[in-house]
Amino acid sequence: MNSEKEILQQNFIKKSLLYRFSQFLGVLLGARFFIAVLLTFALYVSTFFLFNQEESFRNFVFDFKVHGIIFCTVLTILAGGIINQFYDLEKDHIVKPFRTRIQKFIKQKYFLYAYLILCVVSLGVAWMISHRVFVFFVVYQFFMWFYSHKLSRIIILNNFTFVSLTLYPFFGMMVYYQTFSGKIFLMAIFLFLILLCIDIVKDILTKNVDKAFGYNTIPNYFKSRNTKIIIIALLIVTMLVSMKIIYKMGISGFMAYYFILGLFIIIFCIYLLLDYSRKSKLVTLNILRLWVFIGIIAMLLNGIENRFID
Known part of the structure; x- marks a missing residue:
């Protein structure tokens, strides 16, 4: 009896761990975490080696304003990924069956909570950096939402908006360093x-x-x-x-x-x-x-x- 109980407990723990892992993976996929990591890497590389060629590496490392802007960008991209998958859920069931199968472990309301938290934290940090940075991210987040809600269904505008939103943070860094x-x-x-x-x-x-x-x-x-x-x-x-x-x-x-x-x-x-x-x-x-x-x-x-x- 004890051995059967132990086996049942082990199976329950395994299922619980698998469920939790599936939830975690679902959040990452829903927020397009891996795309955000790639864009973060690209932002740091382009900022230091293209837009900011005069500043020393030491000064760049301790330029917390720049790190704050990139941090806000990452949070906004994650939030954009979540709201996009919320609007594209039915389409993703066919186009991305693996991702939607994983995301089924999490209710959609939790994705929306995560979206709101990411947006609020991003805007909060942006406000502490400067009012201009705050406005920059308000515009970014608005168009992220508007693209997912409306523009993604409009011919030509959907492609141009998607690409423009991808490049928007890089444009912001170029303006920040006045590198034209x-x-x-x-x-x-x-x-x-x-x-x-x-x-x-x-x-x-x-x-x-x-x-x-x-x-x-x-x-x-x-x-x-x-x-x-x-x-x-x-x-x-x-x-x-x-x-x-x-x-x-x-x-x-x-x-x-x-x-x-x-x-x-x-x-x-x-x-x-x-x-x-x-x-x-x-x-x-x-x-x-x-x-x-x-x-x-x-x-x-x-x-x-x-x-x-x-």
Whole structure:
């Protein structure tokens, strides 16, 4: 009897632990925690090595105002992920079945509580930094909510708003450090175009689901063939921007290699898009996503080489 009780207790503990782990994983996935981590890393790299090239590493480490702004950004991104999954719940059941299965362990009201807490804490910290920073994050959070509530269903606006919200924190850091130059402007255009291509390719892959749930996307309005022409045109413009950066902006080191190799990556993506299979579009999507991440690593290595080794 005792052994049976012990076995039942052990099974109960295992199930409880699994349930708690599933809840924890559901929160992370719902808040898009891993995307927030990547954007945090990208913010620190771009802030120190691109926008803030004059300040020493020691001063940067103890610049708590900057860390506070990045902290507010992370909380806002997490909150944005939660409110987005709240509005996209029905669609995600089909598009992201694993994530929604995990999230079933948590009631939606708890996600909304988490959303409100993240927003309030973010705005509270922003208010302590400065009134301008507070306004900056009020605008950011409003458009995060408005995108999820309304703009994500409006053709073209959904893509442009999503990409703009992704780049909004970087724009804020550029304004904070008053770092305005032709090179940064072109790099921002390059990143905007790549992210826009990623978002449109993603819409092709979810075309039927988007149509069923009332999301008016470019692939549903212009059809797949014309959408591919649009993406290819955007990739060609991206190549032209890359060549401008390489030949006119005097870029060197790892970033130069990144943009040169990027020309061949983009050509390969165009070749993949000429294929009509779903697999080719999925490969294109993952290549472009990976290339954005490699760009962050290239910026990090380039910055370390320029600031610490030379």
